[in-house]
Amino acid sequence: MKLLRYGPPGQEKPGLLDADGQIRDLSGTVPDIAGAVLSPDGLARLAALDAASLPLVGGSPRLGPPVSGMKNFVCIGLNYADHAAETGASIPKEPIIFLKSLGALQGPNDQVELPKASTKTDWEVELAIIIGQKAKYVPENKAMEYVAGYAVCNDVSEREFQIERGGTWDKGKGHDTFGPLGPWLVTRDEVPDPQNLSMFCEVDGQRYQDGSTRTMIFGVAKLVSYVSHFMTLHPGDVITTGTPPGVGMGQKPPVFLKEGQTIRLGIEGLGEQQQVTVRAEF
Structure with missing residues (x-):
């Protein structure tokens, strides 16, 4: 569904x-x-x-985020072995958790704003876990029972803000429009193996990311359980699970987003997104 x-x-x-x-x-x-x-x-x-x-919806309406009522927009960093390698980072011993502002949440095809003074805005195609019921101190062997389904997320990131501005990663992750989610929530029963999904991201037709959830360091069950030991998860909450290699900062030389570009990304069985970049005006 x-x-x-x-x-x-x-x-x-x-x-x-x-x-x-x-x-x-x-x-x-x-x-x-x-x-x-x-x-x-x-x-x-x-x-x-x-x-x-059910009533048929005509035309081609805008799609919003596929869930409402989110309390926590949780992200996992450096969770793909091949992405960690391209950044020169060590393999994490435990999941790296950071939070994305709820204000970053938007529809899958809405415009992405480049923040004022931004020179290093980047893309990240990610598998998003959508929580279906309250989860607190969940054992790993029960964790999948708390998953309603999955969606595509673009964890848009400003790398200078994230890495060079003397703070936590959240600083580069929470700008308005930095969390396109959707196009839809695909229920768990339609994704029998979330650890075997191909995924891609293109900018202006050039494919930069071409990976698979097979290279995730910590899988879906581990992440739901782990995060639930640090914060209570609620229905509609999202955990984005990291990105495969091919992000802009990993290119040689690095490549970052400019105004007027088109980002297209998708995950096998979960649909695709497409955004055009614009400069933030206020």
């Missing part, structure tokens, strides 16, 4: 993608893709619906 939210920013309605790739309206069934709707029982009720009986 592919769940989504469509409509203008702040006015999104819940929907699902049917077998023919058409959007069906869920607003008469659930208030939003949030809270108890993401629980195992909530998802089972949606899966039991006859999609063909």
